[in-house]
Amino acid sequence: MIELYAIAQRPGPPLPDIAPLRELACGELGAICGTAAEESEITEDALWRHERIVEAVMETRDLLPVRYGTRFAGDEQAVDVVAARSGTLKAALERVRGAVELSFRVRAREPDVSIDVHASLQPLARESMTRPAPDEGELLRAAYLVERDRVPEVRDEVARLQHEHPELSLLLTGPWPPYSFVER
Amino acid sequence: MSTAIAEREVALVDLVDRLLAGGVVLAGEITLSVADVDLVYVSLRALISSVPTAEQGALPRMGSAL
Amino acid sequence: MKDKVLHRPPDIELFASERPRLDNALTRRIGADPENLERGLAQLVLTIVELLRQLMERQALRRIDAGGLTPEQEERLGVAFLELSRRMEELKDEFGLEDDDLNLNLGPLGNLL
Numbered sequence: 001m002i003e004l005y006a007i008a009q010r011p012g013p014p015l016p017d018i019a020p021l022r023e024l025a026c027g028e029l030g031a032i033c034g035t036a037a038e039e040s041e042i043t044e045d046a047l048w049r050h051e052r053i054v055e056a057v058m059e060t061r062d063l064l065p066v067r068y069g070t071r072f073a074g075d076e077q078a079v080d081v082v083a084a085r086s087g088t089l090k091a092a093l094e095r096v097r098g099a100v101e102l103s104f105r106v107r108a109r110e111p112d113v114s115i116d117v118h119a120s121l122q123p124l125a126r127e128s129m130t131r132p133a134p135d136e137g138e139l140l141r142a143a144y145l146v147e148r149d150r151v152p153e154v155r156d157e158v159a160r161l162q163h164e165h166p167e168l169s170l171l172l173t174g175p176w177p178p179y180s181f182v183e184r
Numbered sequence: 185m186s187t188a189i190a191e192r193e194v195a196l197v198d199l200v201d202r203l204l205a206g207g208v209v210l211a212g213e214i215t216l217s218v219a220d221v222d223l224v225y226v227s228l229r230a231l232i233s234s235v236p237t238a239e240q241g242a243l244p245r246m247g248s249a250l
Numbered sequence: 251m252k253d254k255v256l257h258r259p260p261d262i263e264l265f266a267s268e269r270p271r272l273d274n275a276l277t278r279r280i281g282a283d284p285e286n287l288e289r290g291l292a293q294l295v296l297t298i299v300e301l302l303r304q305l306m307e308r309q310a311l312r313r314i315d316a317g318g319l320t321p322e323q324e325e326r327l328g329v330a331f332l333e334l335s336r337r338m339e340e341l342k343d344e345f346g347l348e349d350d351d352l353n354l355n356l357g358p359l360g361n362l363l
Contacts, residue, residue, distance in 0.1 A: 007208060044196060047203055067207035081210050089208070102256070103198040107264050131201075137264070151256070158257040169259035173198045176254075179206030185263040193266035195254040 001036035004070045004078060005054050006063040006177070007089055008032060016056040024075055026082040029089055032057055033078060036071050054177050062097050064089060065177035092182050099126055099145045100175035102154055106140040107169040115168060117161050118142055124154050129180055139168070143180040151175055296341055297352045303334055 005021070010030040015021045023030040034053070037046075047068065054065050072078040082089065102125075106117055118140055122128050125144035133141050146154055151174070158172045185193075255262075310327050313319055319327070342348070 004210070047196075047199055051199055051203060065202075065207045067209050068203040070208075070210055085210070092208070101202075103201070105194075105265060107259075109261070155256045162257065162259060169261055169264055170257060171194060171255070171259055171262065171265050172257040173195055173254045174256055176198070176202055177207075179202035182206070182208050185266060187258070187262060190263040190266040191255045191258065194262060197265070198254070 001071050001073060002033045002075065002078060003036040003050075004031055004033045004066045004072065005050065006032045006057055006065050007082060007093070008057070008061050008063040009090075009093055013060045016053075016059070018056040019053050021053070021057075024079050024082075026079050027086050029082060029086055029093075031078050031082045032063070033072075058100070058177050062093065062099075063177060064092050064096065064182050065179050095127075096145065096178040096181055099147050099178060099181075100151065101178045101180055102144045102146050102151065102172060102174035103176060104140065104142045104144060104158070105138060105171045107137050107171075108139050108167065109169055110167045113139070113167050115139075115165055117165070117168065117170065120161055121154060121157060124150060124157060127181055145178055145181045146175075148175070293345070293347060293351055296338070296345070296347060300338060300352050303331075303338065307331055 008023075008030050010023070010025060010028055012023070012030060015023060015032065019034055021032055021034050023032050050068060054063070057063060058065075072081070104118075104121065118128070118130065121142075121144060125146045127145040129143050131141045131143070133139070144154065155172060158170050162168070162170045259265075310331065314324055314327070342352070
């Protein structure tokens with residue numbers, strides 16, 4: 001079984017040697033994969049191991065991260081499926097070209113606080129999206145698609161917003177591969 | 185909770201949100217056989233995407249695989 | 251990993267209270283509690299299995315009618331479908347599901363079963 005990590009445009013730079021990886025040719029796209037482990041574990045370590053591989057490839061290349069646990073019986077099956085969707089995948093790659101994802105979460109430290117910090121960050125991003133918060137304490141949970149070289153700018157803006165609003169708690173993580181910006 | 189542990193935990197939350205719920209979803213193809221006889225080839229993509237158009241008579245491909 | 255945090259608030263542990271036991275993360279995503287989750291998933295899976303079983307049965311009959319199978323293959327198919335039906339009944343019993351529970355509404359196509 002092979003495990004699919006990401007999809008990128010061909011040709012590309014050499015794959016990192018963080019793990020034994022192969023790039024399958026699917027027309028203008030490359031399917032970056034490795035040998036699947038015996039079981040499909042969903043443990044913290046397995047997730048980070050997978051993520052580190054995707055991020056290592058992302059260091060030198062734009063890519064579409066694939067959902068965890070995507071496996072195929074063999075190369076042929078993987079190539080068929082990727083090639084069949086090459087149109088939408090190429091468009092998706094174009095959408096995220098040169099950009100990475102940042103995660104932003106806001107909690108209020110006092111009751112009855114309602115400040116729109118999202119409005120300050122949105123202009124710095126190519127795209128943004130918000131998710132429903134899992135509990136009442138969280139005011140905002142957002143993801144931003146940000147040009148690679150603007151990440152420091154977003155970080156600095158968050159620091160500035162935090163300084164300006166001590167009644168809020170701001171958390172920024174990343175850069176992540178653009179998981180939230182690959183589907184329509 | 186120490187800062188280091190907290191940082192690891194928050195990063196895990198963000199990771200799980202992405203790795204398990206985001207990213208490209210690729211449907212596979214399956215050939216269903218019963219008693220070693222290949223009977224149905226089901227394209228999951230076709231099945232999932234074509235239900236609204238099926239009323240026009242174009243059912244998803246469900247022929248028998250030779 | 252801690253190097254993913256670009257900006258941390260002074261009270262970062264507030265964000266860590268959501269510490270996902272990974273099964274919780276999946277449960278939350280599907281929006282159900284673990285007990286209902288099992289039954290809900292069983293319902294979904296069995297509905298799909300029932301759909302496929304009916305499709306395959308129809309296809310098998312077509313193949314038998316067309317005469318493209320050996321007597322042994324036909325015999326094996328018959329036995330297999332009997333087994334499948336029996337197993338479906340057992341699974342439905344196990345999860346307390348009725349035939350009505352396994353009906354998907356396909357919009358313009360009406361109900362599945």
